[in-house]
Amino acid sequence: MLLLLSLTIVLAGSTAATATAAAAFRHQLPLNGGLTRREISINTTDYPALTIDIPIDHYNSSETRTYKNQYWVNARYYRRGGPVFFFNSGEQNAHPLVPYFLYEAAGPSSVMTMARRFNGLAIVFEHRFYGDLHEGSFPFAMNATTGMAEGGYEAYKHLTTEQALEDPVYFAHHFEPPGLRRHWPLLNPKHTPWVWLGGSYPGIRGAMMRVRNPETFYATWASSAPTEAAVDMWTYYAQAERSMMRNCSADYTHVTNYVDSILTNRTATEVGDLKYALYKAVLSGPRGQTPSYVNRTEAEGLSKASVAGYLLLPLSFY
Ligand SMILES: *[C@@H]1O[C@H](CO)[C@@H](O)[C@H](O)[C@H]1NC(C)=O
Ligand SMILES: *[C@@H]1O[C@H](CO)[C@@H](O)[C@H](O)[C@H]1NC(C)=O
Ligand SMILES: *[C@@H]1O[C@H](CO)[C@@H](O)[C@H](O)[C@H]1NC(C)=O
Ligand SMILES: *[C@@H]1O[C@H](CO)[C@@H](O)[C@H](O)[C@H]1NC(C)=O
Ligand SMILES: *[C@@H]1O[C@H](CO)[C@@H](O)[C@H](O)[C@H]1NC(C)=O
Ligand SMILES: *[C@@H]1O[C@H](CO)[C@@H](O)[C@H](O)[C@H]1NC(C)=O
Numbered sequence: 001m002l003l004l005l006s007l008t009i010v011l012a013g014s015t016a017a018t019a020t021a022a023a024a025f026r027h028q029l030p031l032n033g034g035l036t037r038r039e040i041s042i043n044t045t046d047y048p049a050l051t052i053d054i055p056i057d058h059y060n061s062s063e064t065r066t067y068k069n070q071y072w073v074n075a076r077y078y079r080r081g082g083p084v085f086f087f088n089s090g091e092q093n094a095h096p097l098v099p100y101f102l103y104e105a106a107g108p109s110s111v112m113t114m115a116r117r118f119n120g121l122a123i124v125f126e127h128r129f130y131g132d133l134h135e136g137s138f139p140f141a142m143n144a145t146t147g148m149a150e151g152g153y154e155a156y157k158h159l160t161t162e163q164a165l166e167d168p169v170y171f172a173h174h175f176e177p178p179g180l181r182r183h184w185p186l187l188n189p190k191h192t193p194w195v196w197l198g199g200s201y202p203g204i205r206g207a208m209m210r211v212r213n214p215e216t217f218y219a220t221w222a223s224s225a226p227t228e229a230a231v232d233m234w235t236y237y238a239q240a241e242r243s244m245m246r247n248c249s250a251d252y253t254h255v256t257n258y259v260d261s262i263l264t265n266r267t268a269t270e271v272g273d274l275k276y277a278l279y280k281a282v283l284s285g286p287r288g289q290t291p292s293y294v295n296r297t298e299a300e301g302l303s304k305a306s307v308a309g310y311l312l313l314p315l316s317f318y
Contacts, residue, residue, distance in 0.1 A: 058166040067139040074102040082119035087111040090202035094126035193218035
């Protein structure tokens with residue numbers, strides 16, 4: 001996920017990066033280790049999305065097409081007159097986050113803590129061009145095989161910083177969630193403070209938003225918002241490595257060097273062996289049961305970057 005993040009930030013707007021990110025995203029695999037019983041029983045179909053029609057292009061009046069952008073609302077603590085807490089999930093599928101952020105499946109979340117304290121309305125809003133391939137916030141239909149928009153590279157001219165910043169502004173001014181009809185006029189940012197919450201890339205977005213649209217977003221909590229873009233941000237992981245016990249970090253470093261040296265310097269067969277081994281290890285989970293659909297052909301089709309990315313999974317970002 002973090003690899004994806006740096007790609008997206010550094011190369012936003014570049015079609016090649018988007019394709020790489022889409023392909024890598026398709027291969028992003030969850031581990032089952034360390035989950036609570038409640039988390040294991042989560043079924044995201046219990047958290048259906050709401051959608052809003054948003055212009056595909058905010059800056060071309062001849063372009064009248066719209067797309068459906070997903071969002072989720074928790075009004076449990078809302079009292080009339082309370083603020084809106086708008087959590088932006090950034091460059092990932094937002095749906096799996098909803099039980100955690102809006103329903104606190106693994107403990108208190110920032111957005112619900114704020115909602116509880118200030119009797120606010122909590123929202124999770126998905127970023128354009130992200131989400132589940134079949135139901136996500138895609139301006140164009142997505143090809144499930146390639147992970148790319150069916151319009152090809154041309155489609156990605158609508159994935160720009162400016163278009164994506166205008167989406168939440170449009171959303172805030174057209175926010176009409178079902179079930180809260182009597183609050184619609186009041187919930188407009190003209191009358192209710194909208195507070196942005198976001199970490200990392202969404203943190204940068206929130207900071208930009210305060211400068212760009214102070215009339216819409218009254219405040220931003222920009223958590224871990226990067227201040228500088230870097231292509232090879234290896235120092236990020238140095239923090240994780242530093243916090244491990246020495247015997248553990250030494251092993252981690254050895255494994256990383258080993259994988260790097262095979263992927264960089266060895267024959268296609270050796271690279272294939274390693275891809276297959278890592279792919280199997282990841283899909284098998286902590287108990288080592290390899291699902292029957294795992295095969296070598298599929299593993300060899302993974303990019304070196306995706307396979308190397310598996311080494312980040314034990315660092316578990318949630
Ligand atoms: C999730 O719930 C849906 C609808 O009730 C059901 O069809 C689906 O099988 C469930 N998925 C899992 C993994 O339990
Ligand atoms: C504006 O939208 C129209 C209609 O889709 C399209 O033909 C035109 O190329 C667009 N202009 C720009 C600058 O994208
Ligand atoms: C998706 O992409 C694959 C590979 O390029 C192609 O064969 C297939 O026809 C595409 N599917 C659709 C629905 O366009
Ligand atoms: C690593 O060191 C800690 C603290 O000395 C010890 O408890 C642990 O068993 C060691 N782990 C391994 C794998 O050697
Ligand atoms: C690949 O081999 C070259 C030449 O032996 C060496 O300098 C380099 O460090 C190796 N790369 C990795 C990632 O091991
Ligand atoms: C490997 O898995 C892929 C995807 O699950 C499948 O399409 C393909 O037929 C399998 N190949 C072999 C040789 O089993």
